[in-house]
Amino acid sequence: MEPTILDVAEQAGVSPSTVSRVINETAPVAEATKKKVTEAIESLGYRTNKFAHALRKQASNVFGIIVPDISNPFFSTLIRGAEDRFHEDGLSTMICDTDGQPEKEARNVEMLVKERVDGALVTSTESESNGIPRLIDKDIPVVAVDRSPTGYEMTAVLADNEGAGMIATEHLLNRGCRMIGFVRGPAGVSTAHERFIGYVNGLESRGLEVQEGLIARGDFTFNSGKRALEELIAANNESEFPDGLVVANDLMGVGVIRKAEEMNLHVPGELAVVGFDDILLSKLINPTLTTISAPTYEMGGTAAQLLLETVEADRKRAERKHKRIVFSTKLVERESSQFGAG
Amino acid sequence: MEPTILDVAEQAGVSPSTVSRVINETAPVAEATKKKVTEAIESLGYRTNKFAHALRKQASNVFGIIVPDISNPFFSTLIRGAEDRFHEDGLSTMICDTDGQPEKEARNVEMLVKERVDGALVTSTESESNGIPRLIDKDIPVVAVDRSPTGYEMTAVLADNEGAGMIATEHLLNRGCRMIGFVRGPAGVSTAHERFIGYVNGLESRGLEVQEGLIARGDFTFNSGKRALEELIAANNESEFPDGLVVANDLMGVGVIRKAEEMNLHVPGELAVVGFDDILLSKLINPTLTTISAPTYEMGGTAAQLLLETVEADRKRAERKHKRIVFSTKLVERESSQFGAG
DNA sequence: ACCCGTTATGAAAACCTTTTCATAATATGA
DNA sequence: TCATATTATGAAAAGGTTTTCATAACGGGT
Structure with missing residues (x-):
């Protein structure tokens, strides 16, 4: 049905490894073969299989965004700022509306854990009994936006x-x-x-x-x-x-x-x-x-940026630095x- | 790191196949072994790996919801209705805000295709040049909500x-x-x-x-x-x-x-x-x-329901029936x- | 002419499930 | 008691990538 990297390899007369290399630019490949592969990809309409990729790389390329109320313009702007930053890198987002209810927040967090998101931005409903400890427990990078839950050391993007x-x-x-x-x-x-x-x-x-x-x-x-x-x-x-x-x-x-x-x-x-x-x-x-x-849109973008940096640090096994950025208001x-x- | 089905199998002293069977209740398994397996799962804190599952089953268990404006209460209620229905079955959702812009709608659809959602609910921005043909082309089941794009035969949930x-x-x-x-x-x-x-x-x-x-x-x-x-x-x-x-x-x-x-x-x-x-x-x-x-919440739920039915029909290789449900207003x-x- | 270091590629393993096929054990009926 | 279903389980393949390891070809230095 859907063409795989094997089909591309066959059509181009090369091995799957080579195809992978030209797609991900992960190793040098001769100009001529590169061309053959690109053409094969084009002609077959090949798209890399998300699940195989995620399984192998242990990364979903999806990020969660949890807010108490998506219909509140404050939060929808925040979301837009964050999404624009994620989309810039071709990453997907999963928006969760907790409706201000802690148990809905818990359910949403559970969903993000199940989907194995690479990180999450959260505006937690309350300072207690929220989903943040669950995310931390599952070792999912988290950045707090707008509200800073007490009792956790984590990076946060706030308004003054x-x-x-x-x-x-x-x-x-x-x-x-x-x-x-x-x-x-x-x-x-x-x-x-x-x-x-x-x-x-x-x-x-x-x-x-x-x-x-x-x-x-x-x-x-x-x-x-x-x-x-x-x-x-x-x-x-x-x-x-x-x-x-x-x-x-x-x-x-x-x-x-x-x-x-x-x-x-x-x-x-x-x-x-x-x-x-x-x-x-x-x-x-x-x-x-x-x-x-407050500069809501920028706050969303900054939060996304910091989350990406945390993920990057994890990947390199570098130490996470917890930052706290405060935007001024007018x-x-x-x-x-x-x-x-x- | 994260325990796999193999770890569970080992701990329970059975084969991975058996573990899979008790998880999915896909074949009869002796009461005694079932117990051993359940305990092993519990003690290891095992959770099935989403990507391996999706790869094998060729299904993401994720559904997309596309609306023109999440901060418009009409749509956020619609979303809530749909989400509640999906969550009932343990399915995840991906909400997309097109901001009323066709090109953003296209980008969002592209994201849903990349994420290989099992289906999508869409309130398309315009009747022309929207993302619906793309979804249909990729053979992703679609249900139109609130607005019915002309020129496609598809199931739709509308207000009168x-x-x-x-x-x-x-x-x-x-x-x-x-x-x-x-x-x-x-x-x-x-x-x-x-x-x-x-x-x-x-x-x-x-x-x-x-x-x-x-x-x-x-x-x-x-x-x-x-x-x-x-x-x-x-x-x-x-x-x-x-x-x-x-x-x-x-x-x-x-x-x-x-x-x-x-x-x-x-x-x-x-x-x-x-x-x-x-x-x-x-x-x-x-x-x-x-x-x-209009009964917005119900419309969202109904649309989700119909989408699920379409997916189910596809799975059984039954014929898709295109329905058109119209809610009355007050x-x-x-x-x-x-x-x-x- | 020989060795070595690149550069370009392929083979195969690993990631974690589900499912088919096969087999062993048990129960059923004559 | 024997043949036949039925139930319970395991081995192995398949799903589609990425990546390590190995190898081949080739150019340059002596």
Whole structure:
């Protein structure tokens, strides 16, 4: 059926070894034979059999990418950045959506192990009980992206979330806000925590105190953003309402804005809002959402690059060096924090 | 390193053949030996080598899923439905994002061919020059989802887009609109075209004429929705402004709503809007967008099921039967078409 | 003229399964 | 008791590469 390297060899009048050599350029071969072989390959439409190759080389040439939600534009951009880098080298990718559920993450990791991927990029769902130890156990190179699981020494590509939290907070301070609240993300998600730390530092650097009553917690979803604002308003009497809110991601930020609208609270006039991630939605709602953006696409590409380097080091039996690369973020000013509006 | 079936055989004191038989339950084996083998497998932590297996069985146990945009919630739900079905049988999946670009679709198909997937689910970017012929040429079973490419006889899982277009149009008619326009999708995308046909039929069934001046074209993106409304307003003098708009997908529908807001055109008071797809965003904007939704998750699962059946038929050398399954859609009423509002 | 070091190629082993074929052991029926 | 099925197992081939080892040819140095 499908032609094999043997068929090519026969047609070209050479041995399979020689054919392999011209395909992989792994040893010098005479110009004349090279030509015969190339022609035979062409005329038969030969393609190397992936499984035989992988079996012999003990390498699948496939890389896994695990994210919590492929429909979140932040992650789909990350994926695109990584894929473009892998495809550049003719490597294939396997994208896994954990849907934010640890057990789905475990299933996905199991799939990657079964497929014997050469490495994996992972944005783990939680810092505990994730699939990373399983991959490490199976000796599959792993690079963490966006979120850095604690307790493992591994290379990671991150955004400067602490800095981002600080930028957001300072932006609101500069704008004149004095009662700045924070809507936290899910416990155990490092990005969410770091943004909060940045907020705390931002306040303290100006000699302001963190007020417990101005802090709520959500789980990164739209609805949790709505609930968070509700709680914050309910918990304070009018004189202590927040006049600015740093929200740990855009999706919750949008929730906050929608809830504010329902409550007839004017954004940004009575409440300025800043989010993180710069997802598409943030440009589309009314008012548009000020946010902190990270170079997502580049982060994906860099992570892929580092993973490839780790694999290469393993191949040469060189020592793996664990790196930690942090990308800086930038403020994207939009209507939700506009100065003097309202 | 990694234990092989030989190691298991040795440890259990049997031949590799026997081990294979207990793993695959492909022939009767004595209860006692079965136990020995299972224990050996357990104690060594043996896992069958994917490549050797695939090489011998000539099957990868991997299935490809090609969509134009993984971050579009419509497609990510479709993917989830399909994946859940595949995973049920312990099969792996490879998700490909074509980004709406035919050449990226071609590259993705090439990757699937290289990976020797057992079958593919595809939502092709265009009806022409897509990767489907390549897959068919390589004898890889294909099922079309959501969009049905013309010119190939193949099984397809679709939504009743024509019916959907009709439902949307009738909804606006019932609501009292009389100048109903349509924002078309990209040329060559079957779903977009069928929705338009439904709109035409909807008007004609009430004895109304289709007016060229009320029809604009977009490309399924947010911005093209904004542009479309602009064009429609520019093209008509005030007495002939549309009072209702059927928009070929939600993303453009959102664009229309935002543009209307910029133009101080009240939705739904002066202009009622209906979209298609029921994406998350439609619930989040203001006013919320009335839309037509299809059972996306089920469509994905059904498509996977049919693909598996095709593969099974091939295996038995039975004839492939090309099916065509059409799911019906339903109206989701929201603010953008509310009756008596404004 | 002889030896040696390249350069170009082939033969065969190894990678790890599954499956066919053969055989041994056991059970069934007369 | 003997012939015949049936059940349980092993040996070996096949699936398609890559790579090591061996060999042949050839040019250059003495």
